[in-house]
Amino acid sequence: MEAGLPDRLTRRTPKPKTGMVHLGPGAFFRAFQAIYTADAMAARGGDWGILAVSLKSPTARDQLGPQEGAFTAVELGPQGRNARIVESVTGVLVAPEDPGAVIAAMADPGVKIVSLTITEKGYCHEPATGRLNRSHPEIVHDLAHPDLPQSAPGFLVAALARRRAAGMPPFTVLTCDNLPSNGHLAQGIVIDFARAIDPDLAAWIAAHVPFPATMVDRITPATTEADIDALAQAEGYLDPACVMHEPFRQWVIEDDFADGRPAWEVAGAQFVRDVEAHETMKLRCLNGTHSALAYLGYLAGYQTIAETVADPAYAALCHKLWHDEILPTVPRPEGEDLAAYCAALLDRYRNPGIRHRTWQIAMDGSQKLPQRILGTVRDALAAGRVPTGLCLVVAAWMRYVGGIDETGAPIDVRDPLAGALRAASGSADTPEGKVAALLGVTQVFDPALAADTRLRAGVTDAYVRLAGQGARATVAEWTGAA
Structure with a gap:
């Protein structure tokens, strides 16, 4: 030595x-x-x-x-x-x-x-x-x-x-x-x-x-x-x-x-005896909002989760997603208080000692989206609710896998389907075309879900807003935060 x-x-x-x-x-x-x-x-x-x-x-x-x-x-x-x-x-x-x-x-x-x-x-x-x-x-x-x-x-x-x-x-x-x-x-x-x-x-x-x-x-x-x-x-x-x-x-x-x-x-x-309720709680409440913060935070230029939720609009994003769209689809696991669980999650996200990069969480999104986001979307639609916030998350993922950020710089997309996703995004020039092409990627989207006109309309509207005014302004608009 x-x-x-x-x-x-x-x-x-x-x-x-x-x-x-x-x-x-x-x-x-x-x-x-x-x-x-x-x-x-x-x-x-x-x-x-x-x-x-x-x-x-x-x-x-x-x-x-x-x-x-x-x-x-x-x-x-x-x-x-x-x-x-x-x-x-x-x-x-x-x-x-x-x-x-x-x-x-x-x-x-x-x-x-x-x-x-x-x-x-x-x-x-x-x-x-x-x-x-x-x-x-x-x-x-x-x-x-x-x-x-x-x-x-x-x-x-x-x-x-x-x-x-x-x-x-x-x-x-x-x-x-x-x-x-x-x-x-x-x-x-x-x-x-x-x-x-x-x-x-x-x-x-x-x-x-x-x-x-x-x-x-x-x-x-x-x-x-x-x-x-x-x-x-x-x-x-x-x-x-x-x-x-x-x-x-x-x-x-x-x-x-x-x-x-x-x-x-x-x-x-x-x-x-049965872990399913705990599993659903964690996948939807934690992993779902982690992915939301990763894509919408990265597009806004934030590098870590703690930095992202320090923005009041993104803290409000978590609260609104949990209260309005996620928790109504989550059965309460034995011994858990779902509201307290989500409050503790936000404290964990704010921990200044943890530098959890948005880019790291955004990896392999094609493999994560069905479990973290789309299951919640499917349940909400089945109950007659259109989850506009989760449609925004799906649209942010679509913007991300297109490979170009809001400043025009390339994104290093790490995903098993990166090439196919970028090709799908690049096959159309309009938000409507890009959304339709990406919803057609059957490895990610079940065809029955992708065919739901409420999902297609919600994601397309969110994509238009992201493309027109950027992620941070779109999140602030959706949450009503400053």
């Missing part, structure tokens, strides 16, 4: 035995499941170390490997920062480098749970229908080469097939991504994939493999070089794997596991 530079973080305690494999070891996993599991093992013990698997990039392995899986989680509260070292991760595999090693790890009888945070697009499904997308390049590859998978469904099926062939019990598949009925969705995708390879395997998975649904919640902004430098200055060691997160966390889980689980309840997790 050069003089003057801090030492690299090293593990302080012995590694626990591996009892879980996790697909997708990004910042959210480190700030959430890894911490819950560390707390559960500290309180109750158990062999629940987590072997992390990156399905794409070697970055997590390169960051965590030299530190033997240890990393720092930094809580960013309104009053300051609090750092802790987390040591529940036992190692990291990079799937493209050795798919066989990943399958072998998942097939190990000591592994009881395979969990996932792979974002919406990692499920290789059609967001509008929830079904496996058999034309997805990774699915096409994996169906042709099931022993050398690239996708999460491919790895899950390959490992379950090996366990079945060996007469071993299955592992539990625990999805922790922001998808409605995420356990049921993951089960359907995995069984669809398995059925295409071996119908008997698909039947075994359907009969024996639990896919409990979950609701997860903790705001986790992307770690920056400035964050890493600040941690090194404060703690005296270098940790490129560190993560930043807000103080709040909530994990609601259906208690359905094949072969045991960590005592996550001692760390505050809630175990319930």
Whole structure:
């Protein structure tokens, strides 16, 4: 180590035995499941170390490997920062480098749970229908080469097939991504994939493999070089794997596991029979307004959520969306006060310690919009209400994916359908034409919803206003704020 530079973080305690494999070891996993599991093992013990698997990039392995899986989680509260070292991760595999090693790890009888945070697009499904997308390049590859998978469904099926062939019990598949009925969705995708390879395997998975649904919640902004430098200055060691997160966390889980689980309840997790109401609350109230702030805030030139809601018009946007359009579609989960939940959300958004970028939240909108916005729109229309605020959010997304901001500068749109969306937007010169073309993207919009003249008119009107006067003025006009 050069003089003057801090030492690299090293593990302080012995590694626990591996009892879980996790697909997708990004910042959210480190700030959430890894911490819950560390707390559960500290309180109750158990062999629940987590072997992390990156399905794409070697970055997590390169960051965590030299530190033997240890990393720092930094809580960013309104009053300051609090750092802790987390040591529940036992190692990291990079799937493209050795798919066989990943399958072998998942097939190990000591592994009881395979969990996932792979974002919406990692499920290789059609967001509008929830079904496996058999034309997805990774699915096409994996169906042709099931022993050398690239996708999460491919790895899950390959490992379950090996366990079945060996007469071993299955592992539990625990999805922790922001998808409605995420356990049921993951089960359907995995069984669809398995059925295409071996119908008997698909039947075994359907009969024996639990896919409990979950609701997860903790705001986790992307770690920056400035964050890493600040941690090194404060703690005296270098940790490129560190993560930043807000103080709040909530994990609601259906208690359905094949072969045991960590005592996550001692760390505050809630175990319930049915997570659907909590899931709907979070997807619509938090994720829905997060996306609203992301698109309308970005178009207005705001870089972070805290900066966006500091504008009274955007704080009013949240209040009006919740009160008038979202909460009427949300069943009250057991033990929750929906009005208090939304008030707490706005406080979380205002946390000055969290730099959650609007551009980051705006990523992969084609995968997020059906769950976060369009389900609420569908329910409102079915009840005879036209949700003009959510139509404004859809129009803002359409402006965003067109790839040009309000100053005429290009937008770096990160989305699996970015090319198709920009082509659809560019296929017409008028707001009416652009809206019609984008509503025709069936991977995002269910044709029956897209055909609703009330939705088409509402989105078109909002698009015209955005194009004519800009996002900030349109939000102020809709909310009646100054």
